[in-house]
Amino acid sequence: MFGGGANLKLAVSNIIKQYQPALIGVGTTCLSETIGDDVPLILREYILKNHDPEGPAVVSVSTPSYSGTHIDGFHGAIRATVDALAKKENPDAGGINLFPGMLSPADYRHYKEILSDFGARYQMLPDYSQTLDGPMWTEYQKIPAGGTPIKEIVAMGDASGSIELGRVLAKTKSAGKLLADKFAIPCHSIGLPIGIKETDLFFDRISAITGKPMPEKYVQERSRLIDAYADGHKYVFEARAVVYGEEDLVIGMASFLSEIGVVPALCASGGKSGHLKAMLRDVIDDFDAKGITVMEGVDFVEIGEAAKKAHADFFIGNSKGYKIAREMKKPLIRIGFPIHDRMGGARIVHIGYRGAQQLFDCITNTIIQCRQDASPIGYTYM
Amino acid sequence: MSSISILEERQAQIHTKGTAPFNMSCDKKSLAGSVSQRACVFCGSRVVLYPIADALHLIHGPIGCASYTWDIRGSLSSGPELHRMSFSTDLQERDIIFGGEKKLYASLVSLIDKYSPKAAFVYATCIVGLIGDDIDSICRKVAKEKGIPVLPVHSEGFKGTKKDGYKAACDAMANLVGTGAIEGIRPTSINIMGEFNIAGEAWTIREYYERMGLDVVSVFTGDGRVENIKRSHGAALNVVQCSGSMMHLAQHMKAKYGIPFKRVSYFGIEDMSKALYDVAEFFQKDYPEVMEKTQTLVREEVKAIYPILKRYKERLKGKKAAIYVGGAFKAFSMIKALRSLGMDVVLAGSQTGTDEDYQVLREMCDDGTVIVDDANPLELSKYSIEKGVSLFVGGVKERPMAFKLGIGFCDHNHERKLSLAGYSGMLNFAKEVYASVTSPVWQFAPYGKR
Ligand code: SF4
Numbered sequence: 001m002f003g004g005g006a007n008l009k010l011a012v013s014n015i016i017k018q019y020q021p022a023l024i025g026v027g028t029t030c031l032s033e034t035i036g037d038d039v040p041l042i043l044r045e046y047i048l049k050n051h052d053p054e055g056p057a058v059v060s061v062s063t064p065s066y067s068g069t070h071i072d073g074f075h076g077a078i079r080a081t082v083d084a085l086a087k088k089e090n091p092d093a094g095g096i097n098l099f100p101g102m103l104s105p106a107d108y109r110h111y112k113e114i115l116s117d118f119g120a121r122y123q124m125l126p127d128y129s130q131t132l133d134g135p136m137w138t139e140y141q142k143i144p145a146g147g148t149p150i151k152e153i154v155a156m157g158d159a160s161g162s163i164e165l166g167r168v169l170a171k172t173k174s175a176g177k178l179l180a181d182k183f184a185i186p187c188h189s190i191g192l193p194i195g196i197k198e199t200d201l202f203f204d205r206i207s208a209i210t211g212k213p214m215p216e217k218y219v220q221e222r223s224r225l226i227d228a229y230a231d232g233h234k235y236v237f238e239a240r241a242v243v244y245g246e247e248d249l250v251i252g253m254a255s256f257l258s259e260i261g262v263v264p265a266l267c268a269s270g271g272k273s274g275h276l277k278a279m280l281r282d283v284i285d286d287f288d289a290k291g292i293t294v295m296e297g298v299d300f301v302e303i304g305e306a307a308k309k310a311h312a313d314f315f316i317g318n319s320k321g322y323k324i325a326r327e328m329k330k331p332l333i334r335i336g337f338p339i340h341d342r343m344g345g346a347r348i349v350h351i352g353y354r355g356a357q358q359l360f361d362c363i364t365n366t367i368i369q370c371r372q373d374a375s376p377i378g379y380t381y382m
Numbered sequence: 383m384s385s386i387s388i389l390e391e392r393q394a395q396i397h398t399k400g401t402a403p404f405n406m407s408c409d410k411k412s413l414a415g416s417v418s419q420r421a422c423v424f425c426g427s428r429v430v431l432y433p434i435a436d437a438l439h440l441i442h443g444p445i446g447c448a449s450y451t452w453d454i455r456g457s458l459s460s461g462p463e464l465h466r467m468s469f470s471t472d473l474q475e476r477d478i479i480f481g482g483e484k485k486l487y488a489s490l491v492s493l494i495d496k497y498s499p500k501a502a503f504v505y506a507t508c509i510v511g512l513i514g515d516d517i518d519s520i521c522r523k524v525a526k527e528k529g530i531p532v533l534p535v536h537s538e539g540f541k542g543t544k545k546d547g548y549k550a551a552c553d554a555m556a557n558l559v560g561t562g563a564i565e566g567i568r569p570t571s572i573n574i575m576g577e578f579n580i581a582g583e584a585w586t587i588r589e590y591y592e593r594m595g596l597d598v599v600s601v602f603t604g605d606g607r608v609e610n611i612k613r614s615h616g617a618a619l620n621v622v623q624c625s626g627s628m629m630h631l632a633q634h635m636k637a638k639y640g641i642p643f644k645r646v647s648y649f650g651i652e653d654m655s656k657a658l659y660d661v662a663e664f665f666q667k668d669y670p671e672v673m674e675k676t677q678t679l680v681r682e683e684v685k686a687i688y689p690i691l692k693r694y695k696e697r698l699k700g701k702k703a704a705i706y707v708g709g710a711f712k713a714f715s716m717i718k719a720l721r722s723l724g725m726d727v728v729l730a731g732s733q734t735g736t737d738e739d740y741q742v743l744r745e746m747c748d749d750g751t752v753i754v755d756d757a758n759p760l761e762l763s764k765y766s767i768e769k770g771v772s773l774f775v776g777g778v779k780e781r782p783m784a785f786k787l788g789i790g791f792c793d794h795n796h797e798r799k800l801s802l803a804g805y806s807g808m809l810n811f812a813k814e815v816y817a818s819v820t821s822p823v824w825q826f827a828p829y830g831k832r
Contacts, residue, residue: 007414008414010413010414011414014389014391014413014414017389018389018760029508030443030444030446030473030478030508030509031508031509031512031539031540034478034509034512034513035512064444064475065443065444065445065446065447066444066445066473066474066475066477066478066509067474067475069445135828136785136786136787136788136827136828136829137786137787137788137828138828138829139767139787140759140760140763140764140767140783140787141786142760301467323453
């Protein structure tokens, strides 16, 4: 009735007391948005009144549940953080800004490995590779170790280029675009680096910014991957897949599936940017000839109904699709987030040649196993 | 380790037995910024009504409320599984501006046509409370058109705590109770309340009562059916577990239909047996044979599991445990059950305990035991470490904390897939505790073995 300002200020001061954070992120809910709380204003008031140069940075982002999906909140939070913190202080510092997309902690570790192997200076936001997949503690960690240090977020204003991953993301007012507008930092918007084609683009961009060629280690990984594609191509050829999840993940996965010969017969997302179909057409060869069904803004009931018509051989997506896969007695290959019904979701590598290798093995073996189990003979070789 | 400080405003909700005079503060709003483990009003209603398997559960609000409560309880059904769907009106920005009544009406009508439920529950969430949709009148309208009960659940998230959600759920069910025919219900009939059939627990309990010669009219709400709830006022006695969630309905049924109730717990040998004896006692005057059957039942069941429990006890003796659960009543049973396994409870608390609950808790606990109300992960971990526990019994929100600290964890919340009620459940619990505490993996924890 009287607005949430007093409660928000009390919460901020209690959090400072108990957690001593370097940054406090405030997300709004439908409730605070609808009662008309001006969150940024309330927070400014708080900071003015409790003036403390040592105090935490406070970043707020508008995230009411009634507009968009979780991915909009994810990218919105990154943009708001960059907007609040990045500064142009030391134009000679250089370095690459990486906005990695919503992927697994193992993916994030792999991104960092790749950039380090290029010998590149970089800032990656976010970075939950350690916070969400870290070691046991000896004492309670009020805030888990890891994450992007604040000074690196500040330094994002000095970078010589940004790479943001996600073809749908490229169409939005992203953090990368914000830095381009504010500090004239060139922004390279490409797809999530899943599969050879999209990963090649990623390496090209790093080479372009750093002026260095692909490190030998990745040349080798890429060659081994192509060799594996050759060994396994027959098993996956024209297998039909149902792919679902965030739009950018669906696009990356569909690109990868197409390049190995799988038909992503149904591509579905809860997101509804309006770009999904056009972008799938960009990454899938002979898109129109393949009769691919694309669905935006759908839920699992609708995906389940469409999947039955798609004659799918397997599902690929998060664990929430298990029910429909089970109903159709088809295997579910778990990728993305969340994976609530298996161990190790945090350790799945989706990106790079290494990720493609793991996905390729996993998909091929799933298909082989289905055939093996169904075979009256039970071959002990492929 | 760096000591964790407790917020001043929270001090009154933490008590160490044997130190100061007991004057525990509880039953109050969570402190802003203290990262309470509680959930919202809507969530409270949703978990209570969730197991009613042949009803439609439609969440009127933005998608978040529905998505976070989708298929979240291990409540089994012997028939329909409509409850496992989380239907939502998925309110969008324009609905917030122009109101969501039309969308609610359209969703209700199309879902009822598609799934033919026996009743529909419509949950009001935060936003609905704000934009002022008149869900009562929409529910009335659809009920009339479709000929099934359509019940509004006033569970706007901001209206209080999870407990208020329990009450809203009871209010909704109260509208169903008394609307069915009670012919043919025998005088030795009961309702089982506050039993949600997690991993089939209600089936176990029901079987005990049937072996005692009693009939069960309705289970609230495990493996629940609308028809049974409608005729539940024909029962002679309400047996209430998990008092927090169902007391309100039991009191209502007492006032309106004169049905007495008894509070019980089905957890641990001691409380399980006491529950059955209490119920038998109720029928003692007119049906003395019930008591005889109960005695035989308890004897047989205890005999079957006792030797196995003894073996676990030898391995668990003297280990320390922490308990943090939703309702305090559950904590009482848990303390007894862990004691029967030879363990010492050194930290006990609940999200929603009342004054009386904490008095009882205090009397049960040993000196030095820390008692907490509406705690947060900082406090829970602080005392777990200080007290050197090797087992934490709690809900899903406490699990990551326990594992990160190298503490064995046992899930006692509604997501679990393991039956812990009854005698067979006690055996499962002992096994689970044994696996959690004595697994060799803890030797690698930075802390080492406790
Ligand atoms: S009812 Fe309110 S507090 Fe509860 S989940 Fe929905 S928006 Fe959140």
